[in-house]
Amino acid sequence: MIEREITERVALCRPDGRLNPEAVGWTRKPLHDTSGIGRGRYARARNKRWEYWNVTTPTHILALTISDISYAGVHEVWLFDRATGEAIGANAMAPFAVDTTLPGTLGHGPARAHAADLAIAIDEVEGGTRLRAITSRVRFDVLASRPPGHEAMGVVVPWSERLFQYTVKDVACPAAGRLWVDGVRQEVPEGSSWAVLDHGRGRWPYRMRWNWGAASGIVDGRRIGVQIGAKWTEGTGSTENALVVEGVVHKISEELTWTYHPGNWLAPWRMRGERADLTFTPFYDKSSRNCLGVVATEGHQCFGHYTGWMSESTGARVSVDGLTGWAEDVAQRW
Secondary structure (H helix, E strand, O other): OOOOEOOOOEEOEOOOOOEOHHHOOEEOOOOEEOOOOOOOOOOHHHEEEEEEEEEEOOOEEEEEEEEEOOOEEEEEEEEEEOOOOOEEEEEEEEEOOOOEEOOOOOOOOOEEEEEOOEEEEEEEEOOEEEEEEEOOOEEEEEEEEOOOOOOOEEEEEEOOOOOEEEEEEEEEEEEEEEEEEOOEEEEEOOOOOEEEEEEEEEEOOOEEEEEEEEEEEEEOOEEEEEEEEEOOOOOOOOOOEEEEEOOEEEEEOOOOEEEOOOOOOOOOEEEEEOOEEEEEEEEEEEEEEEEEOOEEEEEEEEEEEEEEEEEOOOOOEEEOOOEEEEEEEEEEEO
């Protein structure tokens, strides 16, 4: 598979809302203007916009989501205690995404959500992104840093000129800050905490299934990030697979084969291709199932550890042994 690298700024959409063919490709930094999502006459009810951040620490896993899926805002704050196994979540749905703010283009303004038992704030600040969230039991304030020269893979996945997705998957961002659980403060320690961004802007088919995997950490003294996906990109000519080494993206332009056991989600997963041979061993399954008429989600986001290797653009193999991350299987009707 040959994927075109884009090196100059480009609009994702034409003025009427259809996909701009010049936007199809991948980038090492955000170059796509996505402000056209929500404009024009094409596929109005299919517009999907979100920011998802996950932070892994030696003691906890934190996550927040702000999303606008056209007819609702769907938000979440989630925390997992790695020692006790306790998971604390707060979810909210806001009709027509009231009290939801998302920038038209990544980095061009704050993101906010306030509904029910949660409030979330995402702000671009000097050196990175500040992540804040509060619920009745959980609060955190974390900086996801971007060291000089840090790259993040962006890619456009085209299903048609009407339906398409732009995603930025930014892995292995050093993180630091504080969290509170039931009023008790704990640290998000610098040097052993990692943040991952899933930024999305696009128009989706009504039914979709996907796999996504990511991991971050230090292996053999180097900062390593894993980014892999499957199913939703098949047949589009695009993939979301990449290895990140010391902040440099090594794009992998092949579909990986995922092997896992639905119904036995904590069994090992395998992801293989010419430039990757990964084993993922879960320790926790964050399962979700929601059905609200025509809108439904069934997902398993499993957290665990990766072993194996991925290759750089030169062909050199890079170990990912011991990296903490996740792999997921999600089926969506929206």
